[in-house]
Amino acid sequence: MRIFIDGQQLPILVRVSHDLLTTLKTLSRSLSWGIFYDPTKEVVYINSKSSAIPVLPIERPADTSSDDPESVRLLNKSICIDAGHGGSDPGATGPTGTLEKDNNLAIALLLKEKLENNGAKVIMTRDSDRNVAYADASANEELGARVDIANDNQVDLFISIHNDAFTNANATGTTTYHYGDIESVRLSNCLQKKLIEHLGTKNRGCRYASFYVIRYTEMTAALIEAGFISNPEEEVLMASADGRMNAAQALFEGIMQYFRV
Ligand SMILES: [Zn+2]
Structure with a gap:
């Protein structure tokens, strides 16, 4: 109405x-x-x-x-998107040299656009290939800077985007992590379900973890590992325009479902 x-x-x-x-x-x-x-x-x-x-x-x-109900479904919602790593920290590297930081940022930018098109206020921890705290900051300073951005802006949701990696190249699948509070568990379930649907990856489930960015953010928060960059097939998936678009669409739909709009 x-x-x-x-x-x-x-x-x-x-x-x-x-x-x-x-x-x-x-x-x-x-x-x-x-x-x-x-x-x-x-x-x-x-x-x-x-x-x-x-x-x-x-x-x-x-x-x-501007009157289109589709464009205001997320009005008054603020979401902090954290593209994992960046700048001097490439994150994990795939077998053919794909950098995790690039995959994370690509998904984050696509997600930003979808959320903004539906009226949400989006805060990015980074929107280019750079460190968040300052050039060549340490890993701990980087994590602290990301948490500060989310907390200072008092956003409703914090979503950190990553790719997984393992020494065994056969490891595959998608995982969403939360810090155990009921709303973050619910958000994680929404995101994970949509990621599996859209990416067609193995469902490694929603799991509790004490990762810094989901532990110290004061709002509902989730960290997604969209796929294994250390697996040759999932490296291609994460580096492809389709894979990135599907991941962003999945996160967008998961957020909509979380807000029940
Ligand atoms: Zn990562």
């Missing part, structure tokens, strides 16, 4: 409910505001200037992208 006051649409999208309509009507009556509800369009029009029925807006042509 959309709400217009004096012809201006409020930047919120709420489910139609009898309670909400009653509240709006009672409120309007007590303030001598005019109110009109159009049930076919699920729009409430409010006139705060007088108790007269509000003047209804003239129908605009089809392309009103």
Whole structure:
């Protein structure tokens, strides 16, 4: 349901409910505001200037992208995306030289775009190939800087994107890590399910871990290991445009499912 006051649409999208309509009507009556509800369009029009029925807006042509419910599903949600490693820290390296930091950043940038297209506020720990704390920072300083960005911005969600690696090149699959709190477990389940669906990788499940970035972030947080860069097939998957796009789409859908929008 959309709400217009004096012809201006409020930047919120709420489910139609009898309670909400009653509240709006009672409120309007007590303030001598005019109110009109159009049930076919699920729009409430409010006139705060007088108790007269509000003047209804003239129908605009089809392309009103800002009115598209799709574009505001994540309005008022803030998400910090952490592309793991970067700059002087390449992360893991694949058999043919693919760098984890590049795969992580590519997925993170694609995810950012999808979230922003749906109204979310996105904070990136990095949006280029660089260290987050400062050039050549230590691993601990890097992790601390990422946590600080999420905490200082008081985001709703923190999602750290990584590729896995192991000495045995046969290891494959996708894992999502959480620090055990109920909301982070729920987020991890949403992300993991979608990643498996979209990537077609082996499901290594959601697991508890005490990784710094999910332990010290003060909000719901998850760290995903999208696939094993040390496995030749998954290295190709993580380095390919399709694989990266599928991973980003999966994370996007998982976030939408987590917020139940
Ligand atoms: Zn990593």
